[in-house]
Amino acid sequence: MTVAIMRQAPLPDPFRAGVAGGWNVIDASRLNADLALEADVAIVGTGAGGGIAAEILSEAGLNVVMIEEGPLATSSDFHMLEREAYPQLYQESAARKTRDKAINILQGRCVGGGTTVNWTSSFRTPATTLAHWARAFGLTGFTEADLDPWFERLERRLNITAWEVAPNENNDILRRGAQALGIPVATIRRNVKGCWNIGYCGVGCPTNAKQSMLVTAIPAALSKGATLLTRTRAGTFEHARGNVSALHCVGLGRRGTDPGAHRIVVRARTFIAAGGAIGTPALLLRSLAPDPEGILGKRTFLHPTVVCAALMPHRVDGYAGAPQSVYSDHFLDSLPVDGPIGYKIEAPPLHPVLVATTLAGDGAAHARWMRELPQMQVLIALLRDGFHPESDGGTVSLQRDGTPWLDYPLNAYFWEGARRALATMAEIQFAAGATTVMPVHNSGASYASWTEARAGIAGLPLKPLALSVVSAHVMGGCPLGSDAKHAVADADGRHHHLDNLYVFDGSLFPTSIGANPQLSIYGIVARMASALAQRLVPV
């Protein structure tokens, strides 16, 4: 390890410098007594939605308190080690599961939320998705023309630009294979500034190149006097007569996993729920927020993702270099949005723990694949859920201890698409020169040619916990819309039944996005938060 060298020449850590300079940051696991705070605005969650909202509302002169369940970890803490990062920065050590354990969900849980650990891929909300929202949900004000100025603004703010550096080999294989088959691909835009192209975005960027909320919006809010509570679990909103008066929280214990001894109450004029599409519905459920139509927590979407591994005759080094730089939307764009399920093709980073825990099987066969890690290439297909009557997603409900779980049944509509997606990925991998292709499935079946793979994949028994299904995107559960019969929040993100409560995160989406969602959240929340700032601080 390089710890000694890093100590000799430390990289700047502006967040630590800010804390040393007097930012209001309180680690609730270190409290010696209960705490009561007052603010203009209390924001639950510091990810893409909560972070952007905190910046905009602080800059409007409002006194903001941010409440984050995860710890504060900054670039000095990011040692590019999975064994440290997963327990520290992710929900349930990066092993959060749906209720039947069939889908593994990667979700951030730290200051900056998912933006601290995502792979930097930045897409505007696809036009087909927005058109579907207008057509199927009667959503107005969410056209490309409405949102483009907000996307432009956030792209400037977060330095979202085309990645001009050559893709790493794992991504270039996607490009070459797809092009050999006449499948269009494009370059992913990334929210980075001065990126070192080392490939460890998923375990926290050690150089602060990633323009996550941890590096951008949260420091901006703290500089304006905002307060950040970490290791603080939002319990319930106290509300009466359509108004929220307080948020009741508990500080976590030193390990950050269990509730600790001290309670925190935050009183504010306005409250924002931005805990993500599992956390926000759960917070509203615990709070017994009015839900007369029973829609809260329903229609939760994941972009359920299937995985296909390949061996190449040469080194790939899929753990090195920007993790995601090439994608194909061909299998989204060539299908009607409400037809058979479409999918986006991307490549993931290939670090040992992520690969070893995702690869199916065990013993000698698993070890053989792991020994080929440098030559391994992996593709993922993110299925676009929520656009078809047979794709109504999952349901967030509460366990006995008040923590959420997500019941997400995988049905025939999904499996049909999963099978097509596996075939697509195998064909691309063989077209790029793969010698062996293995869909990530308990059978461990692998194929030496596209002909073999086509026949094999057609016959694979697809069922939960046999085919690996993963997710890195949680969306929906508090859909927005003007009609309270079908929506939890209105077009401004305001809760339909609680006047001073806003939902500002991916749970607003009435379907999945059909693309990595961070920029959709940034843009849509920026517009909502700016409108809220104008209401709270009339010019």
Added chain:
Amino acid sequence: MPPSDTSRRISRRSLLKAGIAGTGALLLTRWLYTSTTPPSLAPMSPGALDAPARAVIAAIAPVMLAGALPAQDRVLLQELVAGVDQAIAGLPPQVRKEIGELFALLSFTPTRVLVAGIWSPWPQTSAAAIGAFLDRWRDSRLALLRSAYGALHQLIFAAWYGNSRAWPAIGYAGPPSLGIG
């Protein structure tokens, strides 16, 4: 449904659906299981995997990691068990409880025999028998047993490949140096 009954559901459902035994055996198992609560059924406190659970991991890991974990290396095996323990300690209470129930089921003799099909105590069970057990659970028709296999898979592989000692064999050099000058 109360989430605390995972292991009981495992034994009950698998008995019913797999038809291993008749109603008498089912009732007996349930009675045994509920009346002689094994020590590790209590919610696991962080970093305190009990001895029976550690024995289960120490027996299963070398089989799951065949070809990866150097055989007979007791030190590495101990590191691995500690790694699993640490991984479990980092999980939320509800998940720790479920995993505790899984290990209770695997270490409690009647359920070990009836549900896992392991007839001798784990340290005395052959690699072949453990391999067959893993295959049965991985390929089970019961999603619950497949999910239990998945939990063992994820814990053991994360603990091993998170350890830098596992990296030379897979050609991974570790993170790059960020040292300047």
